[in-house]
Amino acid sequence: MADCVKITLDEGIFHYKSRGSSRTCGLYLISDPNKLIVVTIEYLDVLCQGGGLISVVDGWELNGAVFPSYEDHEKSISSRFHDLCVDTKRHPIKRIFASSQNAALIQYRIPMFGQGFSVRVEHIPNPRPCNVLVQDTEGIFTLENYGRNVNCSVMTIFDAKIRIMYMNTGLHRSGVKTFSHSPRLQKGIYHKCAKMGMEDFVQIGGSSGLDTTKMETIDEVCGYQPHALSKSMTIFCGMTTIRLVSSGKHSNKVVVEVLKATIDDLDSANYMCDLGLGGYK
Numbered sequence: 001m002a003d004c005v006k007i008t009l010d011e012g013i014f015h016y017k018s019r020g021s022s023r024t025c026g027l028y029l030i031s032d033p034n035k036l037i038v039v040t041i042e043y044l045d046v047l048c049q050g051g052g053l054i055s056v057v058d059g060w061e062l063n064g065a066v067f068p069s070y071e072d073h074e075k076s077i078s079s080r081f082h083d084l085c086v087d088t089k090r091h092p093i094k095r096i097f098a099s100s101q102n103a104a105l106i107q108y109r110i111p112m113f114g115q116g117f118s119v120r121v122e123h124i125p126n127p128r129p130c131n132v133l134v135q136d137t138e139g140i141f142t143l144e145n146y147g148r149n150v151n152c153s154v155m156t157i158f159d160a161k162i163r164i165m166y167m168n169t170g171l172h173r174s175g176v177k178t179f180s181h182s183p184r185l186q187k188g189i190y191h192k193c194a195k196m197g198m199e200d201f202v203q204i205g206g207s208s209g210l211d212t213t214k215m216e217t218i219d220e221v222c223g224y225q226p227h228a229l230s231k232s233m234t235i236f237c238g239m240t241t242i243r244l245v246s247s248g249k250h251s252n253k254v255v256v257e258v259l260k261a262t263i264d265d266l267d268s269a270n271y272m273c274d275l276g277l278g279g280y281k
């Protein structure tokens, strides 16, 4: 662990020994979408008195923005940051933290030369993934609320082309105010769903940071779409988000194909954030 910021998909033991820098650094952990991350502090020699601190974070934090956002996480922001340091040298400490999704972070600032820590990182199955961070993989991703009142997101940290492969929101279960009462609206995709009075829908948007509450929503869709759409949506913002909003009254599911957007897709881009263009000008 030499670099100050490192992203890793690996499991195993990570060691860090300070060379005396007081910079805040991060080990960004990510796993497959259907896994969550268990962090065990195996060894901690970070003295509080020396200004040292490590923080195990349930999610990723970058430039003050957090994924999943406070709106889309069942835990409060403060309970997602676990700050650790020790009062006496080589105080034995073994603590275990489990993330709520496939992303976690170990932030550390250890100004005292020679101090450090060891952590064990394991990926374990997450039977009902809600929020998913996608660092580098293209593929098919599924969001599902299992009837719960939760908002779930897939966020890519690259410019992306998004195509809906299957969608069923606002339709199934608990009878009240569903599309099935209105035959006119039975099949197909509808837009501006919140305006239509729908409480369950899918938002597609982009942002320049990790905070989905600050994203630009480019489309908002709901309804029943059993087959893949032929058209995809291309968003150049740096980060791309598909967000499933669920009231808890319905069982919702959306399946999307996520591909990386390249310079060849610029002409057909549906949306570009100001910052998203930087690298191409």
Ligand SMILES: *[C@@H]1O[C@H](CO)[C@@H](O)[C@H](O)[C@H]1NC(C)=O
Residues within 6 Å of the ligand: 071, 072, 149, 150, 151, 245, 246
């Ligand atoms: C889900 O998102 C919607 C719209 O952004 C919001 O009104 C609602 O309060 C959120 N639900 C939960 C459980 O956070």
